[in-house]
Amino acid sequence: MVGLVFPGTAPSYYHDIVEYLKFNQYARKRYDQASEILGYSIMDAFAEAKEEDLEVLESAFFINTIALLDLYYQKYNYQPDVTIGPSFGGMATSVQVQSLTFEETLWLTHESSKFSKKWFKRLGNYQTLLIYNLLLEDIKILIAEYKNRGIDFEIVGYMDKIICVCGDIEHINELKGYLNHKRKCFAVDTLNYPMHSKILKPLKIELEKEVYSKVDFKELKNPVISDVDGTLITDKDAFKQTLLNGVYQPVRWDLVGNMMRKLELEDVYVIGPKNIFAQLLKNQFNTININPENSKYLIQKEKV
Secondary structure, three states: OEEEEOOOOOOOOHHHOHHHHHHOHHHHHHHHHHHHHHOOOHHHHHHHOOOOOHHHHHHHHHHHHHHHHHHHHHHHOOOOOEEEOOOOHHHHHHHHOOOOOHHHHHHHHHHHHHHHHHHHHHHOOEEEEEEEOOOHHHHHHHHHHHHHOOOOOEEEEEEOOEEEEEEEHHHHHHHHHHHOOOOOOEEEEEEOOOOOOHHHHHHHHHHHHHOHHHOOOOOOOOOEEOOOOOOEEOOHHHHHHHHHHOOOOOEEHHHHHHHHHHOOOOEEEEEOOOOOHHHHHOOOOEEEEEOHHHHHHHHHHHHO
């Protein structure tokens, strides 16, 4: 069996992938299409985008992923048996399983991001910290120690050697300082907003009412593994709910991995910009990476 993985959003800016955007005909075509849908040049906006321009950055990440999916189908022409879209990867999954069109998902991405940006601003000083090489048991003990001091941290993602923790800026910085003194353990990245946190449940409710209700989810072409509970989803309503639940529930890559092994996947294609998932999967599955860095090589081989 073959699986297809779309990574969630990682920091990805125009200058990181400018060569990819210049030579990749799939990307240029999708950006032109997206600009017509949105009513402005998303490529130009992406070139100037800063961290706070969430609707631009997430739309660009989605467009880049779908362009790489176009390349995947042109090169391999194989429909996967199952699709996995952890976190923001669920948007590209919507297109892959044909539950939503590219147009519908781009609109959903853009509007959801604008909604979320307002919420993040209202919530204030929350951050999400990605920690490498700290055992789940150790972080749970550490969080309990902080809780005894009246400091609330929340585990919002568990991805093998990467654990994501949400908290206020002051104590996230304190946690970083602690990690700096631990051997072989360090902070991978920091997002300046909360992700997959229980404090975002009201956001989930508003998104469902004001944004998700405006698009018509259709039945899935192939199954999806939920990133919040690891179940196999075949129903459009369950798929819509797992996307919404991901707003405020942790990413459980351990449960996703359990299902991938249960299904006895052999080949796994990881399709998308800079991400950690190829590294997470390579020791368990035959992993094929399709990203901006190797897409030029793949396109050249396609023309030979």
